[in-house]
Amino acid sequence: MTAPVPAVDFGRRYVGFESRRFAGRAPLRTVLVCVALVLVILGAGLASLTIGAYEVSFDAVLRAIVDPASDPNTRQVVFxxxxxxVLFAMLCGAALALSGGIFQSITRNPLGSPDIIGFGIGAQFGVTLVMIVLNLNTYMFKAAGALVGGLLTALIVYALATKGGTSAFRLIIVGIGVSAGLGSLTSWILISVSVEKAMMAATWGAGSIASLGFDQLVPAATVFACILLLTVPLNRRLPVLEMGDDAAIALGINAGRTRFVAVVLGVALIALVTAAAGPISFIALAAPQISQRLTRSNTPMGIFPAMLTGAALVVVSDAAAQLLMVPVGVVTVSVGGLYLAWLLAAQYARRA
Known part of the structure; x- marks a missing residue:
């Protein structure tokens, strides 16, 4: 009697798709994680639509969405x-997570997010200058200030960190120092102006999406879509770059150009969120790492799982912020601080 042939494990299971123009495959676990994250976003988003001064039940929200003939007052409140x-929370979470994945992939370190290495603080400092010093409070001016501030900060950090060779650890340490210096300058500006301006900047600096509407959502979503299209090629190039510049060059990737484009796009994503909602901290740090662990990937640069993870985190955080009647930035800082402490402890234990 012939012995049964043992099953061979070829690694991950994949789901394939094929059409006349496109064909591809994705890991089954990644697909299931993305589906679960979409369900979390939908559930938290629908729950968020019921929260507010005007009481709307869950059934009323569903009727307002699917039935155009439902109560017009309820439809106005919901839509x-x-x-x-809710849509802005999804946009901000996706943009922050994608930016965090880019910088963590470049630095090859889970601490290499724009929150830690100072690029987010640079964008915040640029918006503070535009709002307080130049008295320009429109979205376009704030976006320009955030982009310029973030890019200049990135230039300073890289110039200081690459002396004598490139090191991810040196980049993070220099970024923390530059971030502290910019934070001090921001505080100095706030105590040097009138109370009204300082209160306006402090309210914005808490990170809130409460007052945002479709007027701000449409241009922000358009810019995000353009940046996302430019970021898609990095989904394959940055994981190769994580293996080292020599390996990337051997595989036909221009390491310097890829890294420069990635930094510009990552800062642009941070600027997009900072100009609209203020600094929403720690999503860029946590979302790529959570996504990487959920999908069991070997890189934080997984575009769609990371974006869905970031969107889920911000939507859930904003729902909690509405219940607690605080800005969403307060919730993300509180939860993110605990995550950062755990991450530092895990890094130390691994080295020990």
């Missing part, structure tokens, strides 16, 4: 007042 906030 005009609350839906933009």
């Amino acid at each position: 005009d007042w609350r839906l933009p906030r």
